[in-house]
Amino acid sequence: MKTFKLGGVHPPENKLSAEAVIETLPIPEQVVVPVGQHLGAPATPVVKRGDEVKVGQLIAKSSGFISANIHSPVSGKVFKIDNVYDASGFRRPSIIINVEGDEWLETINRSDDIDADIKLNSKEITDKLNEMGIVGLGGATFPSFVKLMVPEGKKVDYLIINGVECEPYLTSDHRLMMEKGEEMLIGTTILMKGLNTNKAMIGIENNKPDAIEHLKKLATKYKGISIHPLKVKYPQGGEKQLIKALTGREVPSGKLPLEVGCVVNNVGTAYAVYEAVQKNKPLFERVVTVTGKSVIQPSNFLVRVGTPIKSLIEAAQGLPDNTGKIISGGPMMGKAVLNTDIPVVKGTSGILLMADGDAKRGEVNTCIRCGKCVEACPMGLEPFLLSKSSKLAKFDVVEKELVMDCIECGSCSFTCPSNIPLLDYIRLGKNKVGQIIRNRNQK
Amino acid sequence: MNEVLIYAVGSLGAIGVVAAIILYFVAQKFKVYEDPRIDEVEEALPSANCGGCGYAGCRAFAEGLVKAGAMEGFNCPVGGADVMQEVAGILGLVAEAAEPQIAVIRCNGSLANSPKKVEYDGISTCASAHVLYAGDGGCSYGCLGLADCVASCDFDAIHMNPETGLPVVDVNCVACGACVEACPRDIIELRNVGKKERRIFVSCVNEEKGAPAKKNCTVACIGCAKCFNVCAFDAIEMKNNRAYIDYEKCKLCRKCVDVCPTDAIHEINFPVRKLIVKEEKEKAAKVASAAKTTETVSAKTSAAEKKDKVNKTEES
Amino acid sequence: MSLLSISASPHVHGDNSVKKIMWGVVIAMVPAMLVSIYYFGLDAVRVTLIAVAASIFFEWFFQKYLIKGADTYMDGSAVITGVLLAFNVPSNLPWWIIVIGALVAIGIGKMSFGGLGKNVFNPALVGRVFLLISFPVQMTSWPKISPITNGIADAITGPTPLGIVKEGLDAGLTVDQVMAQVPSFMQQFIGGIGGSLGEVSALALLLGGFCLLRRKIITWEIPLSILLTVVIFSGIFWLIDPTHYVNPLFHLLTGGMMLGAIFMATDMVSSPMSRNGQLVYGVGIGLLTVTIRTWGAYPEGMSFAILLMNSVTPLLNKAFKPKRFGRK
Known part of the structure; x- marks a missing residue:
């Protein structure tokens, strides 16, 4: 079975909600829609206080090349446009909408019928994704239309659809493949058309045999799409690792996957692409996993963007008393959040609750130079050296030892027997070196 | 026996002589002329190598100074006026009188004023916490309390107060500016020591509007501009919802201190006011x-x- | 509800820990320990206990009064040093020499560098080499092998196979003449050759080695590269002139070869980090060992070889970087 070669770890999978069918969460009374929920420049609001909006109506316009449109996830009245706390406690401009009813734009086709007939051409597909505010739903929230704009002279050999979901706990992609497989495959076909390629590979880790089987059955109908089971290994969902696992090609350091003729999209994105192109539906809702060992009912919810995460937690039978940490995303790369008032955004793949005992980091011992971090690093770096050098502020060493190649997957910290927070220090060094490089380039 | 001794001494001596000659010529060939005044200036400097002057160390400062041949733009904050006088003497120049400065912590978000809402469990450096989240108290401008400034200080002049969770600057401060560099939130500022060491400054750098600022911290500057309005000397500037007192213009009248509704303006070393x-x-x-x-x-x-x-x- | 905690990712940690690794090594040493008890009887138990107790004591003492660091005496690393030291000395060594060995191993070999993780050399080997140089007579008078089933070990001492061969070859005998005096290869493999506590059975050591590999405490690079290098390097000379150079198998099975390759050279702290570095390190140890054994003054060269390669580990770490992703 295929997998990537270098490094990797195997954290306990804990896919507690793998069997939980996607439920639609009721619409909350008020939604908070941040205007910067994608990679790149924040969108510019085009509504003002008191405006009536419908579901799917454009409320903030893409500003700049790398940016994305934002559409209203609900119908109602714009309450205000103000700074609201994000997951990290920084206040970011957001559009707050008071919900009234659930009135959708007429242009959106709300029927569940599967429509496999792709009418748009490549250029139109790209424009459609741009218009509908589609961004990568795997976590990086990179605007999808940009990926379709292949520069001249470059050719895409493979479209790779990422169904790996290597993060422990998370199951939103898994459920989507099970329940919306057909739509996802049509979405893949649309992306293939957009990229002018006739080959697509869907990589799925072997711990989801039901999804592999299901999609293999469906994929026979779609030309050029092949399903590839992968050996379970973290961080296989990383773009570079997935390309390596599926094609054996190695994306050169500092370059995009396009360099080796690949474009990677998440299964969630493929589904969103289907909805955007075939149903004219902008991206304003997504599947979010609510999970954790202490959660009474681990679930997968279809949620409107802007819904506070506390309504999701309530729907999963409430916040356990012993909660010590709330994470947006998975346990390896997710972000610890400050409270439950923060809204779901396009990039929220899951809400993970950790009980008190699990939440705290363990006692740190001295480095015994066992080299396990070196072995675990999927980028072939030496985490012990990077971490030590950044701690000692030797940023020239940090740069020379290729810190900018670090994908921050956390395998080093995970595997360290001395419990040293290697990635914390490496990230520090990476920030600093990034700054140094930017300053140098400006000169 | 004697022969062995003679051979040994003789051969070693010969090697020594040859090596000495080689060394002499190499030293001549690679000799670099250096202005002797650089050494003299370096001698006069405090050898703290703190970088407070903007140069890599005392030697670099001395080289720069001798090369420039003028005192403008050169100041050793550690040595102060005396040392600069001496250095000027060596170079036959006149030292400018630089106002002595001190580091000032512009945050009063102590544990009592800005209670913890979350517990930070990462590595103990402000630089890391700063990119990760707003802060324990919720203020994304305030002091993170992880003591990067303390670690940066070469003069043992800044310490954490465990009760407030904030750093405190003491008399050892030489205004080298290392802590100013180290603080990721630009909370620390070098300000003039002032007459009789009296200083007035806004102890807050938060740029939020009044309500959210006050929610996170009871002593936040809420940008109400009362101080700005009361100041008769144009020393207060309002920018991004916060007040800043220009220490050059401030006449230490203390009117702003009285009007501040959140006690965000601090006065230091003034006599206790009588009731x-x-x-x-x-x-x-x-x-x-x-x-x-x-x-x-x-x-x-x-x-x-x-x-x-x-x-x-x-x-x- | 207590306050939520905030930290950077990752938010989970694997089940690796220093304790687990260290005690894993101790467990892997059990087979060899049992074999030595079988052959040397209570003396083996005595030597091991004294060495372990002394190592733990010195670890505790230095941490508490000199380094003033955390309590590390029960993290298992001192136990490993103690057992390895015991494995490297004859079973009839007086107790005070063992204690001196432990003092040097822990005090100079480890604590003078700052404790666990900071030492340049394998502490047990530092202790062993110190003893070998300071007490050459006691350290090289090995009691004759006598399985516990034959009653109490007798007081007769005899040289190790390596010693016999070294003396024989130095005296001008041919390999065949010398080899007649040493136990057969099979005996060397299973056990029953004279020597230090841990050297008697290659089989038991290999068993421990597999245990370490399985639990991913060591990687195959170091042991395999050492053993292969020894076989190839000594094999070349053996093929050229079998009357003056011994069979590579003999090198492989005698003395501290297995013990060194599996337990001593693989010490995490003093061996290189990257796989390429580990290969070079292993080759270096193999070459040095055979060189010292064949042309040196000592019959056994494993300890010296490992210590020498320990000293270049930092350089190997610099010179041999792991394969980087996406770079040539």
């Missing part, structure tokens, strides 16, 4: 407000009145 004085002031305030019908002429009196009004609203 009687305060009472008198209050009386005066009442009189002033009673006689409000009279037209105010000068900006100065209008400012004073504003202040009184604030006092009154605060009391009620």
Whole structure:
């Protein structure tokens, strides 16, 4: 079975909600829609206080090349446009909408019928994704239309659809493949058309045999799409690792996957692409996993963007008393959040609750130079050296030892027997070196 | 036996002579001329190598200074006026009088004023916490309390106060600026030490509007501009919802301290105010407000009145 | 509800820990320990206990009074040092020499560098080499092998196979003449050759080695590269002139070869980090060992070889970087 070669770890999978069918969460009374929920420049609001909006109506316009449109996830009245706390406690401009009813734009086709007939051409597909505010739903929230704009002279050999979901706990992609497989495959076909390629590979880790089987059955109908089971290994969902696992090609350091003729999209994105192109539906809702060992009912919810995460937690039978940490995303790369008032955004793949005992980091011992971090690093770096050098502020060493190649997957910290927070220090060094490089380039 | 000794001594001696000759010629060939005054200047400097002057160390400072041949732009904050005088003497120049400075912590978000809402469990450096989240108390401008400034100080002049969770600068401070560099939130500023070491400054760098700022911290600057209005010397600047007092212009009148509704403006090293004085002031305030019908002429009196009004609203 | 905690990712940690690794090594040493008890009887138990107790004591003492660091005496690393030291000395060594060995191993070999993780050399080997140089007579008078089933070990001492061969070859005998005096290869493999506690059975050591590999405490690079290098390097000379150079198998099975390759050279702290570095390190140890054994003054060269390669580990770490992703 295929997998990537270098490094990797195997954290306990804990896919507690793998069997939980996607439920639609009721619409909350008020939604908070941040205007910067994608990679790149924040969108510019085009509504003002008191405006009536419908579901799917454009409320903030893409500003700049790398940016994305934002559409209203609900119908109602714009309450205000103000700074609201994000997951990290920084206040970011957001559009707050008071919900009234659930009135959708007429242009959106709300029927569940599967429509496999792709009418748009490549250029139109790209424009459609741009218009509908589609961004990568795997976590990086990179605007999808940009990926379709292949520069001249470059050719895409493979479209790779990422169904790996290597993060422990998370199951939103898994459920989507099970329940919306057909739509996802049509979405893949649309992306293939957009990229002018006739080959697509869907990589799925072997711990989801039901999804592999299901999609293999469906994929026979779609030309050029092949399903590839992968050996379970973290961080296989990383773009570079997935390309390596599926094609054996190695994306050169500092370059995009396009360099080796690949474009990677998440299964969630493929589904969103289907909805955007075939149903004219902008991206304003997504599947979010609510999970954790202490959660009474681990679930997968279809949620409107802007819904506070506390309504999701309530729907999963409430916040356990012993909660010590709330994470947006998975346990390896997710972000610890400050409270439950923060809204779901396009990039929220899951809400993970950790009980008190699990939440705290363990006692740190001295480095015994066992080299396990070196072995675990999927980028072939030496985490012990990077971490030590950044701690000692030797940023020239940090740069020379290729810190900018670090994908921050956390395998080093995970595997360290001395419990040293290697990635914390490496990230520090990476920030600093990034700054140094930017300053140098400006000169 | 003797022969062996002679051979040994002889051969070693010969090797020594040859090596000495080679060394001599190499030393001649690679000799670099250096201005002897650089050594002299370096000798006069405090050898702290702190970088407070903007140079990599005392040697680099000395080289730069001798090369420039002028005192403008050169100041050793550690040595202060005395050392600069001496250095100027060596170079036959005249030292400019630089106002002595000290590091000032512009945050009062102590554990009591800005209670913890979350517990940070990462590595103990501000630089890391700063990119990760807003802060334990919720203020994304305030002190993170992880002591990067303490670690950066070469002079043992800054310490954490465990009760408040904030750093405190003591008399050892030489204003080298290392902590200013180290603080990821730009909380620390070098300010003039001031007459009799008296200083007035806004102890907050938060740029939020009043309500959210106050929610996170009871002593936040809420950008109300009362101090700005009361200042008769144009020393206060309002920018991004916060006040900044220019230490060059401030005349230490303390009016702004009185009007600040959140006690965000601090006065340092002033004598304790007598209660009687305060009472008198209050009386005066009442009189002033009673006689409000009279037209105010000068900006100065209008400012004073504003202040009184604030006092009154605060009391009620 | 207590306050939520905030930290950077990752938010989970694997089940690796220093304790687990260290005690894993101790467990892997059990087979060899049992074999030595079988052959040397209570003396083996005595030597091991003294060495372990002394190592733990010195670890505790230095941490508490000199380094003033955390309590590390029960993290298992001192136990490993103690057992390895015991494995490297004859079973009839007086107790005070063992204690001196432990003092040097822990005090100079480890604590003078700052404790666990900071030492340049394998502490047990530092202790062993110190003893070998300071007490050459006691350290090289090995009691004759006598399985516990034959009653109490007798007081007769005899040289190890390596010693016999070294003396024989130095005296001008041919390999065949010398080899007649040493136990057969099979005996060397299973056990029953004279020597230090841990050297008697290659089989038991290999068993421990597999245990370490399985639990991913060591990687195959170091042991395999050492053993292969020894076989190839000594094999070349053996093929050229079998009357003056011994069979590579003999090198492989005697003395501290297995013990060194599996337990001593693989010490995490003093061996290189990257796989390429580990290969070079292993080759270096193999070459040095055979060189010292064949042309040196000592019959056994494993300890010296490992210590020498320990000293270049930092350089190997610098010179041999792991394969980087996406770079040539």
